[in-house]
Amino acid sequence: MHPDLRRDLLTLLRNKHFARLLDDLHASLVRNGEPKGRVIIQSRDEADALQDLTGKWIEPGRTIAVRDIDLRLREQSIFHCSLAEAIELHRGAPIARPKEERERRIASRERAVRRCFELLPSLGISPEAYSRVIGWMHATESELRADATRWGEQALLDAIRPVALAFHRLPASGAPPVYLAELANQVTGDAHGLDAGRPAHALLIRALAFTFPETAAREDRGSAAWKLNLLSAAGIARDPISVRVDTFGLDGATPYLRELRREGVDRPFTLNTLAEIGGDVRAWRNVAFVVENPTVLAALIEHVRQFVPENHPTLVCTNGNLNLADKALLDALVQRGAHLFYGGDFDAKGLEIAAQVLARYPGAASPWRMTVEDYRDALRTEGRALEPGAVDRAARAFPALAAEIAARGQAAHQEGLIPALIRDLSRFVLEGVTPSTEGDRPDGLPEQRRISR
Incomplete structure (x- = not known):
């Protein structure tokens, strides 16, 4: 189209009285993909604007076929363009047909x-x-x-x-x-x-x-x-600082670890710190007691502080799922001969974390107070109800325990076992006897080890 004709066509299309009718014509082309249907002429101003474009005047309140407007633009107007081309020129963009x-x-x-x-x-x-x-x-x-x-x-x-x-x-x-x-x-x-x-x-x-x-x-x-x-x-x-593992009673030959043990204080270690000292950390008597919950860790620390610092057992808290700092520390302890005793909650997450620990350290990790009897001891009438099937994934690692929890439909928490956990620590410190390293044996007698002192 000649630039002068394009300018004249745009002038006609930009008539403010033509705006609504152009919107209806555009919507019809989008909906139908071709000139089909009819549009209504609502006012004399619209009729005049349409006549200026196509040469045909329609009485207000009457309709006109979209195809008729298209044919007149193509064959009878000086512009010789389709209705779609006119609308695309006016809108400055192609018609997007669905x-x-x-x-x-x-x-x-x-x-x-x-x-x-x-x-x-x-x-x-x-x-x-x-x-x-x-x-x-x-x-x-x-x-x-x-x-x-x-x-x-x-x-x-x-x-x-x-x-x-x-x-x-x-x-x-x-x-x-x-x-x-x-x-x-x-x-x-x-x-x-x-x-x-x-x-x-x-x-x-x-x-x-x-x-x-x-x-x-x-x-x-x-x-x-x-x-x-x-x-x-x-x-x-995420970074070397934001993940941590909480510890108490770590052992090691460096001045820092010796001083930390002598002072008998708990200490969180980040990945950054573990990168510096991980090669030096040891577990006292090559045994580390690992718990899921910080409340349990605090209770155990309070109890073992009655012993002289030289006899503090090594305690670790994962604060739920194992993060990279937890894994880094436990890896370091196991690599240097430690055996881990892990105890957690009696719910889906607790059993799955315990299963992770056992799978990550085969032969070097044992469940701690995670038998059916321990679950029954920890269970309270106010225990949280579990959804059906919640502990199914843990059945591979703890078949009897998962079956018991599923049958009762209630979770129990490690906090309910604090007295029993304390007794285990005392026996370990005073007698050098560990909890079972294999869980419940077929004869019902747990296998225990005596650590030389």
Whole structure:
């Protein structure tokens, strides 16, 4: 169209009395995909504006076929353009027809997902990382399509790349953790590239949930604890300071550890501190008593302070699920010959944490006061009711205990066993006798060890 004609057409279309009718015509084209249906002429001003455009005057209150307006613009007006072309010129954008737009979105997101799969081989990641990432992507293609719609094709690709590279850099089991900001800087060039709110963060957490399904099942999906546990399972720490493990009675040959033991004070250790002293820590008499709850730890510390500091047993509190500081300390103790006795709550989370400890340290960890009889002793009438099936996942590690808890349908807490835990510690300090290292034996007699003093 000649520029002068385009200018004249825009002048007619910008008539303020034509605005409502143009909106109706645009809506009709969007809805039908072609000139179909009819529109009503509501006023004389609208009739005059339409006549100026098409040369046809319609009595106000009457209707006109959209196809008729289109034909007049094409064949009888000086502009020789379609109605759709006129409206696109007026609006400055193509008409987005639902079917075409839907097909475009589908094609775009399919292309985006395909490009994500094509990207992986070019990244040079390890076979293990490739297997994990490709397995997650195949299992969650529908989510990736939704991501492509929400973020756009390029943003999805830009998020997949650092996730795959992050899996390539995850530490091996037992290796020191990596810190989230450092990992982000390595895989995105930005220390905040894996922060919450970024597409790469969302994909990383979802990929970890697929990779560590048992960890993902322990907390409410999407919660802060859920995300933190998944990062921890992969060996990723937020930073060297924010995670800690609470301790009392650690042993070791360094001046700091000797002074700490002599003063008889409890001490939280961060990953940063453990990186400095982890190679020196020992458990007194090569035994560490590990509890889930800080209230229990405080009660045990109060009791053992009646003994001289030289005879303080080693106590550790995980404060719930094992974080990276918990694992780092327990790993160090076990590597130096310690045997762990772990005790926790009698609910789904408590049994699962205990199962984690036993699985992580086979032969070097035993449950502490976590038998059916201990559960019955700890149970109170005000115990919290459990959902049916809550402890099913723990049945593999604690079949009899899980069955008893399921039958009663009530949780019991470690706090209810504090007197029994105190007696165990006293016997260990005074007689050198540990709790059972194997749980309940078939003959019902717990096997115990006597530690030389």
